[in-house]
Amino acid sequence: MARDALVQESRELLAAMENALLEIEAEGVNAEAVNAIFRAAHTIKGSAGLFAFNLIVSFTHIVESVLDRVRNNELTVDDAMLSLLLNCGDYIGALVDAIEHKRENDEPNIARRTELENALNAYLEPPATTVTVTAAEAEESPVEVETGHRVGSDNWHLSLRFLPDVLRNGLDPIPFLHYLAALGRIVYLHTLTDAMPVAELMDAESCYLGFEIDFQTEADRKTIEGVFEFVRDDAHIRILPPHSKIDEYIGLINTMPDPGRLGEILVAGGALTQHELEQVLSEQQEKAIGQKPIGALLVEHQVVPEAVVTAALSRQKQHEDKKAHEQKFIKVEVSKLDALIDLVGELVIAGAAATVVAQRKKDSTFEEASQTISTLVEHIRDAALTLRMVPIGEVFQRFPRVVRDISRELGKEIELVVTGADTELDKSMVEKLSDPLMHIVRNAMDHGIEATDARVVAGKSPGGTLRLNAYHESGSVVIEVSDDGRGLNRERILSKAIERGLVSPDQILTESEIYRLIFEAGFSTAEQVTNLSGRGVGMDVVKKNIESLRGDVEILSVEGQGTTVRIRLPLTLAIIDGFQVMVSDAVFVIPLEMVIECVDLSSHEARHNIVKLRGEPLPFVRLRELFELPLLQHSERESLVVVQYGQQRAGLVVDRLLGEFQAVIKPLGELFQNTKTLSGSTILGDGRVALILDVAHLIQQASHLPTHLPASKTAGLLSNQK
Amino acid sequence: MPISEQTRDGHPLALLMGGFTIFEIAELKDALLHALHMAPDTLEIDLSGVEELDTSGVQVLLLLKQEAARLQKSVHYSRHSPAVLAVIDLLNLAGTLGDPVLMPNGS
Missing domain, CATH: 2.30.30.40 (SH3 Domains)
Structure with a gap:
């Protein structure tokens, strides 16, 4: 049981990790996504550790170490690393599969593992000398240029900004400061009160304070970070080690709405000398003027604090969402649910029997009672069935990765647009839908969407679009996979079908009947005749799978403009x-x-x-x-x-x-x-x-x-x- | 009652007792702001009875100062209890809170 829970949890985490990686690829690095990836790896490692599944622990550990460096801004996420991390996610997935099959002591693929581990270790080799920890602000430390200047101070500098909800979450910053003080000597502490609003707007239970601390200690970075472990999600914490590069102070100052003021605080605390501050400020200015037009500079000055606010808000919101999530869901074993559905089924039958008896007896009170019962049974039935309903997003979420990988493999630019992911359908169908959909998607990308130059010649945008859509329509669920590729060539399909003896030459078929031919067994195995001919498994298997779900597949196509494969499924099977x-x-x-x-x-x-x-x-x-x-x-x-x-x-x-x-x-x-x-x-x-x-x-x-x-x-x- | 109000040297005095923390802060904030608004020019707040002070408490002390300045009145904190002193000392707020704080000997 616990093993199943572990397997399921790990899969969910891997999916979250994959999503976050793809998000980074699409939208650039952001600290939230990096944290999500780290958390996923960390949690998988922790859970696996509880069961002593050492293969997964040791592998995940290396992944986690690399991620930790990313999180600490010691490494930047580039394309190669994204691919590597995606592959590592897959390998962890393989290890999880092994656990599911009770073969946790067998390495799924030693060679692959070694290859991945070597690639990961390459990232770990040169330990960075100076580092900037940003628990929540990675996106705000864009300073990459190394100037080599180091400040003279041998104090650590800590910059703490607490999020408004920290107090409400039961955490008080003061004890953390006391704890910090126990590790060394607080040389200077400045309490920032700038965020405090006027009395009417001030919520006494929100936190408005921030602290700039200069700190002398023998302790190492890990220990200092450890102080704020519990409050890490509720605060922005930056830690600058002694003799940090001036750049890092610039980074810090840049995050402040009023750079001059922070500069003064840093001087007051002895983190910087007045001279160093001037140097910092002038360098900051030079850089700003040298690299950016004034407009961008202005925007930046206004946008930076805004970004901080947005980050804070979104974190707050995420926290709430997470809470709501915890209350909203309980995990139930599928077999229990099936047992319930079976019982409801029996109840429906028994209720119908009672109604028949009532009608025969011609007893009006009995009839009335049985009527009430059958109404209730109907409600129970509906409620029980919705328990099995899951959003189709569960299937769709695999596809961003698939599309990414295949489009790279094929060297095509393909964008995936997913709509209607919250359309619900029966859980058992979701599982069986995955493979046919995968096949259709692969086909659409492989044969439907043209290569970039062919698209340009055809006067289309160079990048192709693949759409996944789902919606409810009169008691069925409709799932569509559309591409804006070259469409089906009906003449070729028809001539091939005639050649194969699937239709006789004098038959006149409608367009949809012609397209339907590609589902015929024996058609798909043909070499690349149609634009939708398969890779190994043919469309006939897709059709068979869908039909086993009491569903139906239909193809709409406009030559030169694209193809839509439309799957129609009943809402429930029970x-x-x-x-x-x-x-x-x-x-x-x-x-x-x-x-x-x-x-x-x-x-x-x-x-x-x-x-x-x-x-x-x-x-x-x-x-x-x-x-x-x-x-x-x-x-x-x-x-x-x-x-x-x-x-x-x-x-x-x-x-x-x-x-x-x-x-x-x-x-x-x-x-x-x-x-x-x-x-x-x-x-x-x-x-x-x-x-x-x-x-x-x-x-x-x-x-x-x-x-x-x-x-x-x-x-x-x-x-x-x- | 965590607050009792009286007069000292001709100006109103609020006497805080017990905890000055997140648990009672919403109520205290309103009561103290009210006292400040009612005060003709100066409000003295006696902190000798404060047994516990947390971040939310510190914030209200700061807020009262800020609000007083806005109203062109003044707030004095007096007879800081050891609990209050410890926090003010840690947060280096003796200056900002701007009141004669009696530092205990040897610390």
């Missing part, structure tokens, strides 16, 4: 609102969301399985014929149930309409695996079994049934409703 119909003496259930309307068939003109409904032709299937059920003596009037899936409609002809019903889906036995028209079974209130119709397949069947009709006509009958 319970549906069904519509009961009767054919002969058998009961069938149609998912209610797909039912558009019910009409009386006899009043409409019907011929060759096509009915004319309000002037539009609608293909239909007679369920009695389809399932070869006997025609009962008392011939009732037939009803037509119009169903829609995606954008196609068809009619189902049944004997009787029975009404709505909550159906708990029970899988069909293996014998029925190949029965495409049925998607499952359910148990009715009276204990009988009803079969659930697979509307998606029925619609396809309805539109292809009249084989004696020319194909062109059939295709035209698929009425596009939207």
Whole structure:
């Protein structure tokens, strides 16, 4: 159990680490992201240490050491390091996988590990002499130019700025100062009160103070840092060691809204002499004038304090978010949740049975009571199902990395745009969706989006865009992967399909039918015929995966402009609102969301399985014929149930309409695996079994049934409703 | 009552007792600001009863000084308790708080 928790936690942390790394790559280094990465590595190491998983501890330790240097500004994050850290994250992932499979003592790949470790150690070799610690201000110490001047003072200089919430968080700066004083001698301490607002605006429980401290001690940096360990998240702490470079003081002064004032404080404390201060200020000026236009300088002077404020605010907000997070989530084992869902399923069935009994007894109070119960059961069902719902972002979050890696590999510039990541769908689907999506994304990048020069020639922006989008639509979840690449070439697909004997040359197909051909087995294995032909696994596997989730894949494409692969999935796999119909003496259930309307068939003109409904032709299937059920003596009037899936409609002809019903889906036995028209079974209130119709397949069947009709006509009958 | 008010040498005097920390600070801030606003020109605050002073307490002491200056009044702190002295000493605020502080011998 604990092992599973460790594995899961580590994976979440690795995902967070990866996100932070990608954020740095996209937006440049920021201290928050660096800290997030460090924390992730640190926590993984700590947790693994508890279980003595030494392979992971020793590896993560090196990663952590490098990160520590980054955090301390001894190392700068460059492209190579980002790639290295991403790869290290992957390797830690492999180690975590090993733990999951109880093979924690087997090194997944020694050669890889050695390679990564050597690369990491290369960063660790030359220990930097002077360092600036910035717990929260890494972004504010842009001073890179080394001037070589060092100040004469042999005191440490500490600059502390507390965030407003520090007191409310139960931390008081004073004891920290006392503790510091115990480590050496506070030569000079200046309390900064500039941040204190006027009385009306002052919140007595917020902290407005900052301290500049000159400190003499034998202790080393680590010990001094250790003093502020607990308050590190609630304060900006900079520590300058004795004889620091003047540059570092410039860096410090630069962070102050009023540089002159800090300078005076530094002089008063003996950190700098007056002469040194003048040197600092003049150098600062020279640099400013020498390197930057006046405008930039002005902006900088206004922006610097603002950035500090923003950093403080965002940290504060993060803290709140974190708190809210802790209260919002509890971790529950999936199996427990499944057990609950199963029970709710049984409850739904039992409730339906009670309702049937109540109706038979004709006892109005009993009926009323059972009505109330079934309403509640319905709510419980909905609530229980939402427990299993997770945002699709869980799948999407893998893709920034994938897109980054593949676009580098292919030498294409590809930007990923993710929308609708908070669209929810069933947890079990999320897991199964990952691989098909990955395949589609890879295909889109590999074959959909053109190389940079080809794009320029085609008059497009040099960088391609890949979009992942998700949304809810009438009881299904729709996931789209779109690229702005060259689109599908329908002629080539068609000629290839004819060549492979998938279609006959005289068949006339609609565009979507042609695109659908690439899902056919045997098509994808062809060498790069279409722009979407695969790498190993073909699109037919994608289609199979999606269909196993009772979903459907559709392709939209405009040549030269791009392709969209649209996946449509049912919201849940466990319970549906069904519509009961009767054919002969058998009961069938149609998912209610797909039912558009019910009409009386006899009043409409019907011929060759096509009915004319309000002037539009609608293909239909007679369920009695389809399932070869006997025609009962008392011939009732037939009803037509119009169903829609995606954008196609068809009619189902049944004997009787029975009404709505909550159906708990029970899988069909293996014998029925190949029965495409049925998607499952359910148990009715009276204990009988009803079969659930697979509307998606029925619609396809309805539109292809009249084989004696020319194909062109059939295709035209698929009425596009939207 | 953590504060009791009386008069000394013709000006109002606030006598602080017990803790002067985050737990009582919101109330104390309002009470002391009120006392300052009520005072004709000078308010004396007697700190001899303060058993504990934390950062929030220091902030209110500073705030009162600042507010007094804004109102063109003055605030005097007197008879600092050892707890107050320790903090003022540590934070090097004897100057800023600007009052005659009696430094105990030998420290």
